[in-house]
Amino acid sequence: VTEGTPVSALDREGATRSGFGRDHLPLGVVRPPGAAPRCAVRYGDRALDLPALVRARLVQADPALVTAPALNELLAGRDLDQLRADLQGLLDREVPLPADAVHDLADVVVGLPVAVADYVDFYSSEAHATRVGRLFRPDGDPLPEAWRHLPIGYHGRSGTVVASGTPIRRPAGQRRGADGPEHGPTRQLDYELELGVVVGRPSPPGRPVAVAEAPEHVAGIVLVNDWSARDVQAWEYRPLGPLLGKSFATSIGCWVTPLAALEPFRVPGPPQSPAVLPTLAREGRWGLDLQLEVALRSARMVRAGAPPDVVARADAAELYWTFPQQLAHLTANGAHLRTGDLCASGTISGRGDGAAGCLLEATQAGRQPLVLADGTEQTWLADGDEVTLRATAGGGAVRLAEVVGVVEPARS
């Protein structure tokens, strides 16, 4: 390597300040102009090109895996920790990088990081499940009977998981009308603030994954927006759960944050009472102390050039069910994990005001609008609205890749 980009030119301090420094190093897939998609690592506002680093013998990896258009095969292997150590060593030693190994993020298309195998969405935030339960069952116990005994969840549609930035077209669907069912564009479009784990190493069919083993199967985490059409969902969901009210789109972050980067931010989850059955008992501290927020920029604010308004803040550590518990539950019947499985937390809400992870909660099902920074009222999402999910740990030491989506008008 004669011509190279010294690592110092990569702006180490800027990278650290951005939450994408040498202690983060999330993986993704980028497509440089006129070239094929390939695996990459995010460092500040650059993407480090893994095939180029492998060609230059600066990191070790199977060239076939890093030239794939999705991370799956790379995540399935056992040498991710080595790859991470190689990269950190490279950055620490300020080894010059070949010019084709460094892309400005602005110059590449950042795509969906994984081919999603099965997508499961849980319902693991107590504050969320409680508030939603009160809305729909004002006189009963707000939590479903099984809620404290197992992580309730459902399978979503893998085929409509999309990369952050993909526009979200307002879906049509059937809903209850005054004179019977109606079909038309949803009137109750909502976001859901969630975290998802991406499965790396698969588990063998037929063998439940114990809570203590589950983290070994997780390659990393992403933010997830499980867009929802509440009017469609309310009409269709008995008795088999949501389908069309969810299946039109689920947005995920483009960079998969390795569990290793979150090591300093592991905390105990909230206490569980009554005690859960032994097969689901927690092992290790797998609450994740991530500060999450939802930023909303209404179409009006977009037109006015106003910045987004943070409409919700919550901490992922408040999730009642941790991801190892979720994965143990998911495999308790012998179902195996496949590389690329995406298991999301369900909407994450905090207990207080301004901590509702979706509009259904925040607006009391549309009855109590939010007031945005520009003084306007917001109930459900309008065409042109932009929703951004963000997460940081350690006061910004690590920042997850944001998830952004703009609502497009319904298909005419």
Place this chain on the structure above:
Amino acid sequence: VTEGTPVSALDREGATRSGFGRDHLPLGVVRPPGAAPRCAVRYGDRALDLPALVRARLVQADPALVTAPALNELLAGRDLDQLRADLQGLLDREVPLPADAVHDLADVVVGLPVAVADYVDFYSSEAHATRVGRLFRPDGDPLPEAWRHLPIGYHGRSGTVVASGTPIRRPAGQRRGADGPEHGPTRQLDYELELGVVVGRPSPPGRPVAVAEAPEHVAGIVLVNDWSARDVQAWEYRPLGPLLGKSFATSIGCWVTPLAALEPFRVPGPPQSPAVLPTLAREGRWGLDLQLEVALRSARMVRAGAPPDVVARADAAELYWTFPQQLAHLTANGAHLRTGDLCASGTISGRGDGAAGCLLEATQAGRQPLVLADGTEQTWLADGDEVTLRATAGGGAVRLAEVVGVVEPARS
């Protein structure tokens, strides 16, 4: 081609009698001894090897597609009708086939025909939904409010769809116990008699597929057994639907019957009242007059060498929602179809006695055992029980590939 197998040696009459004659020709994947899996066509009790037929220039297909270990790429194309015509021409003209193009089914492993993309299961049999509704809501309307207005369904787990013949290990799970929840092997293992359509040609993202267009996206149909653990399902399903009670295994037939083979057996579906919304209105006759049956051979009967007992008979033409309606509904919100998507009907039951497509119905949730041919009583499935699903059309002119599964004891 000098040495060949004359088509007459293929036993044309036997093939026709078996329901796998020249008018059927379902596609599947076989693995000959010591060789790689490849695409094949079933003819009687033989598998015709598509790569060998292509090499011998007897049929036209992209060699890369027919040497794949799953049918997906082949089904995605537009030339399936041509392939079918080529094969029928070959069989009609009694062209000698190269020896490597003909396998006895007994000599090959017949595998899962498709890599399943998304798996959706509907709930489209009125008799089934009504009987299940009466069991769980004896005082209310047995059908959910939306049932006659849209095909209710849910996403299942793609990763645990298995080929007919795969043993089904009794799953463990959490259920309601006398003193709170318990975890252990299910006590209420059940089968479900279903038909599924396999998507061939994908649909573009964002564009609903009209009822009239839906058949163009279907490559064919298979029998489906959506194994269920009723105690697990009953405890977990509120409010997001079934998860662990279903996700341990779904068995499908190994040979995909092309829609073209079912052309003579298309009938109108049952009348729909109240009329459905225009987006879901039927176009064309897409009820399928297939006689279905469930054959049960208890472990005791297996030990005694007794034949299976047919415990249920139903006709697929009774399904209230046809598959084009299901696919139109599934895509109404812009969700697209991917090659390999599996959309199953839900349990198919007839109205009369002996027409219940699952044990939940047949035994009134275990309260009223079936009496088998050997005089023994059957409620839920016991270890060692063998369940076989069968379907024929035209009095046996076409027979779908059966779906068989034997229950194995729970993992110790």
